[in-house]
Amino acid sequence: MLKAIAFDLWETLLTDTPEISRRQERLRLDRMERVLVERGFEETAARIESAYRSFWHRCYERYWSRDEDIACRVQIEHFLDELGLGASTFDEPSLAALEDAYARAAVDILPRPVPGAPEVLTSLRERGYLIGLISNTGRTPGYALREILEHLGMASSIDAMVFSNEHGVCKPNPSIFSTLRDALGVDYDEMMFVGDNIYVDVHGAQSLGMTGVHFDPPTRGTAIAPPVEHGLEIVPHATISDLRELIEIVELHQGLLPAAR
Numbered sequence: 391m392l393k394a395i396a397f398d399l400w401e402t403l404l405t406d407t408p409e410i411s412r413r414q415e416r417l418r419l420d421r422m423e424r425v426l427v428e429r430g431f432e433e434t435a436a437r438i439e440s441a442y443r444s445f446w447h448r449c450y451e452r453y454w455s456r457d458e459d460i461a462c463r464v465q466i467e468h469f470l471d472e473l474g475l476g477a478s479t480f481d482e483p484s485l486a487a488l489e490d491a492y493a494r495a496a497v498d499i500l501p502r503p504v505p506g507a508p509e510v511l512t513s514l515r516e517r518g519y520l521i522g523l524i525s526n527t528g529r530t531p532g533y534a535l536r537e538i539l540e541h542l543g544m545a546s547s548i549d550a551m552v553f554s555n556e557h558g559v560c561k562p563n564p565s566i567f568s569t570l571r572d573a574l575g576v577d578y579d580e581m582m583f584v585g586d587n588i589y590v591d592v593h594g595a596q597s598l599g600m601t602g603v604h605f606d607p608p609t610r611g612t613a614i615a616p617p618v619e620h621g622l623e624i625v626p627h628a629t630i631s632d633l634r635e636l637i638e639i640v641e642l643h644q645g646l647l648p649a650a651r
Contacts, residue, residue, distance in 0.1 A: 391580065391644060392519065392580060392581070392582055392601070392640065392643060392644060393519065393520060393574075393576045393580040393581070394519060394520040394521070394522055394549075394574045394576045394580060394581045394582070395514050395519050395520075395521055395522070395581075395582045395584065395636075395640065396521070396522035396523065396524065396570060396574075396581055396582070396583045396584070396595075396600075397521070397522070397523050397524075397583070397584050397585065398523075398524065398525065398561075398583075398584065398585030398586060398587065398590075398591045398605075399523055399524075399525035399535065400525065400526075400528075400586075400613035400614075401504070401586040401605075401607075401610050401611060401613050401614055402504060402507075402584060402585050402586050402591075402605050402633075403503065403504055403507045403511075403523070403544065403633075404501045404502065404503060404504065404507070404538070404542075404613070405501060405502055405503075405504050405610065405611035405613065406496075406501045406502075406611045406612045406613050407502065407611050407612070408611075408612055410499060410500075410501060410502070410611075410612075411611070411612040411613075413499050414495040414496050414499045415495070417495045417498065417499060418442075418491065418492055418495040418529075419435070419438060419439055419442060421491035421492075421495070422438060422442070422469075422488060422491045422492060423435055423438050424491070425484065425487045425488050425491050426438065426488075429480065429484050431473075431475065433473060437473065438473070440472075441469055441472035441473045442469060442472075444472045445465070445468040445469045445471070445472045446529075448468055448472070449465060449468060454526075454560060457559055457560045457561075457562065457563045458558065458559055458560065459526070459527065459554040459555050459557070459558055459559060459560050460555065460558075461531070461555055461556075462489055462492065462493050462531040462555060463485065463489055465492070465529075466485060466488050466489050466492060469488075469492070470488075492529065493529070493530060493531050493533075493534045494534050494537075495529075495530075496529075496530045496534060496535075496538060497534050497537050497538055497541070500538060500541060500542065501538065501611075501613075502611075503542055503544065504607070504633055505632070505633065505634075506632060506633040506634040507544065507633055508542070508543060508544055508547070509634065510633050510634060510636055510637065511544060511547035511548065512547055513637055514547075514636075514637070514640070515547050517640075519640075520549045520550075520574045520575075520576065521547055521548045521549050521550075522548070522549060522550045522551070522552075522570045522573070522574050522581075523548050523550070523551045523552070523570075524551075524552045524553075524554075524561055524566055524567065524570055524583075525551070525552075525553050525554065526554045526560040526561055526590070526615065527553050527554050527555040528613070531553065531555045531556070532551070532553030532555055532556045535551075535553060536551065539551075549573075549574060550570055550573035550574050552566055552569050552570045552573065554566060557569060560590070561585075561587075561590040561591060561594045562589065562590045562591075562593055562594025562597070563594075564594075564597070564598055567583075567594060567595065567598055567600070568598075578598045578599040578600050579599050579600070581595075581600045581601070582595075582600065582601040582602075582603060582627075582640065582643070583595035583600050583601070583602055583603070584603040584605055584633075584636060585603075585604070585605060586604070586605045586606065586607070586610065586614075587615055588604055588624050588626070589618050589620050589622070589624065590615065590618070591604070592604050592624055592626045593620070593622060593624045596624075596626075596627075601627045601643065602626050602627055603626060603627060603628045603629070603630060603636065603639060604626035604628070604629045604630070605629075605630055605631075605633060606629055606630070606631055607631055607632070607633075608631060627643075
């Protein structure tokens with residue numbers, strides 16, 4: 391029997407529209423430029439933006455494409471390397487200011503909950519299920535995502551959260567699922583995992599014995615992971631196009647509803 395329902399975050403519970411993403415990026419770049427100028431580094435906006443994009447590709451090739459992740463501060467160090475400055479050029483308050491400018495753009499320009507997400511979390515909690523979350527974080531680290539979920543009124547519905555930048559690996563690495571399982575205190579066969587990525591979410595969960603549900607909405611925002619050539623035939627236990635369909639899927643799994651004929 392299911393005891394816990396766990397979710398991916400981006401494009402499953404939260405989404406960024408293209409307009410929101412553009413505003414977040416502009417705020418991030420403007421704030422980082424301001425920090426550099428205040429510290430006496432006269433970098434042009436174009437050079438800062440170029441370094442910002444270059445270090446993102448470096449991090450993808452070095453870490454994320456291998457299902458590894460790094461602390462937000464390490465991302466800032468790579469950014470400074472791309473500028474030719476080096477982290478050793480900066481004191482701790484300056485590095486902290488750069489990290490804050492980089493990490494918190496999505497706190498000040500909030501993403502949107504996926505339609506139905508807050509209600510589904512509340513409904514599942516009311517039915518007695520533990521709720522978990524695993525996020526491959528990208529530019530917004532775990533501490534900022536916790537704050538975002540608080541602002542959106544969703545954090546109180548989640549019993550345990552695991553973020554890749556804090557854990558050191560990304561889905562579908564088994565270690566990150568194991569950490570969530572331990573935090574929830576359940577076995578894999580007592581967990582359902584719901585996510586929009588058929589490989590990292592569904593396959594990652596199913597390979598450990600969890601029930602894997604694919605969330606495949608008609609439209610998605612910009613927070614979509616690059617495709618992975620996995621060569622696998624992945625068959626989810628269920629596919630939903632509206633998160634609110636999950637309640638029926640859970641009840642069918644538990645035998646609380648008759649199976650469709």
